[in-house]
Amino acid sequence: METLHAQSGPPAGSGPSPIVLDVVIPVHNEQHVLAASVHAVRALLLEQFPYPFRITVADSGSTDGTLPIARRLAAELREVRVLVVSRKGRGLALKDAWLSSDALVLAYTDVDLSTDLSALFPLVAPLMSGHSDLAIGSRLARGANVVRGVKREFNSRAYNFILQRSLGVRFTDAQCGFKAIRQDVAQQLLPLVEDExxxxxxELLVLAERARLRIHEVPVDWYDDPDSRVRLASTARDDLLGVWRMRRTRRPLEAHLSVLRATLGRGGIDESPVVAEVPSLAG
Incomplete structure (x- = not known):
């Protein structure tokens, strides 16, 4: 993986205390909203988070003014750093940002802040206490409040139904752009994630569940961004191809996952999720 790192402001982890939380904002051509989003996240953390934190803007191949804006923010705000990934890929940007971070807890939020930031502390608290290994925001869990169109609501529920039927997963919402992971878990789990x-x-969540890691779900308030850059058709196609790949590679990955279970101490009861056998994803 070829990446180019650019960091502004003080060196990562400088100061008397270690960075406790690193909130990554992955971006690609987001000049219209980046500054407002970074300031909103920073204001919330300064007001309510009592530990050292960092905000990492992970730019993946932007061709507009996103990167200059990110660098200006990093020059002005000591809590902000910029990481530049040489090619486009939201997953690639997240993976590189998390693997290069020295913070104890790693999180991310989409730049449009569709997920209400009030859920950030319920998201990271179980990781800081050591109770859980990963945490996810869920728009489908009981207690969530979601405002979005019928088409996107149907697509989301259909995709998660496919995951439950074809891969036997137990988590309720794979795609919400609001997640966190402990750094020690990320260092061992992320190298197994192929998608960029x-x-x-x-893929991250499926592997975590197969490794019997503890996933904490937080019901969130979520508001659909009318300017979303997600292309539903191509994303749905890629997601289905990814599901098919994970069905086929489960056995070869088992050796790696067994090491992960032993290392992170989440062995638990020797059981595996029941996977429904279906002839094809098209069905």
Missing amino acids: TWFFDT
Whole structure:
């Protein structure tokens, strides 16, 4: 993976205390909203988070003014750093940002802030306490409040139904752009994740569940962004191809996952999720 790192402001982890939380904002051509989003995340953390934190803007191949804006923010705000990935890929940007971070807890939020930031602390608290290994925002869990169109609501529910039927997963929402992971877990789990685009989230969670890691779900308030850059047709195609790949590679990955279970101490009861046998994803 070829990446180019550019960091502004003070060196990562400088100061008397270690960075506790690193919130990554992956971006690609987001000049219209980046500054407002970074300031909103920073204001919330300064007001309510009592530990050292960092905000990492992970730019993946932007061709507009996104990168200059990110660098200006990093020069002005000591909590902000910029990481530049040499090619486009949301999953690639997240993977590189998380693997290069020295923070104890790693999180990310989409730049449009569709997920209400009030859920950030319920998201990271179980990771800081050591109770859970990963945490995800869920728009489909009981207690969530979601405002979006019928088409996107149907697509989301259909995709998660496919995951439950074909891969036997137990989590409720794979695609919400609001997740967190402990750094020690990320260092061992992320090298197993192959996807560099939108399927990254799903693959991460499926592997975590197969490794019997503890996934904490937080019901969120979520508001559909009318200016979303997600292309539903191509994303759906790539997601289905990713699901098919994960069905076929389960056995070869088992040796790696067994090591992960032993290392992270989540062995639990020796059981595997029941996977429904279906002839094809088209069905």
